[in-house]
Each structure stands twice: as structure tokens, then as C-alpha cells.
Amino acid sequence: MAIIALKQEITVHRPAVKDEWGNETAAPTKIPMKCRVDEVTTKVQNRIGEEVISGMLVYFDKLADIRYDDELEYTNELGLTVKRQPIKIEPARGWNTKAKLTLVYC
16 A cells, blocks of 8 residues: 555556667557656756756655656646656655655656
8 A cells, every 4th residue: 555645647658678689679568557646846856967847746656667768648637648758766765675655757
């Protein structure tokens, strides 16, 4: 059971996997996941240390399999669909060092 309510859904578009020769070994996939989305504007540091603006914060339960080359697609209550790539992926850990949530800034 999650710490917070995860009543929204996001679709993770994972690109095709290529081998060292450039041939596709796995097809692109769509993965639906339960989450909580906060549409807020926040200044965060990306994985190389630059300050960038994030327009969406997504909470996933435990340690979610989200990668930087994934594309996250979210449709809000008004029917507006947003597709973005993660800027920063940050697991939030408890005192026992297990991941409680995964925070993804997009």
C-alpha cells in the first residue's frame, strides 16, 4: 500500500531496445502505471547539474522502473494530454533504506 493515494494513471512510453549493431531487439512498449501527478512549476537540477524548470511532479509507489529515455504521457481532468521526458528521478527512502516513493520531475 502506498504512502499517498495513487488514483491517477500515467502511460510510460519506453523506446525500442537496440543492440550494439543498431538492430532493434525489443519493440517499443506502453506501460500504464498508477501514480499521483502534481502540475507545479519547480526549479530542479537535472542529472548533469544544470538548473531547469519542471512543470510536473509524478509520485510512484516504491522504486518504479522509470528511465530517462522514457516518455511519460498524462491526461488531466480537463482532457489535456501532456507528454514529457523525465528531468530528474529521485527515490525517497525510509529509515530502513527501502524506497517508499519514486519522485519524477518532468
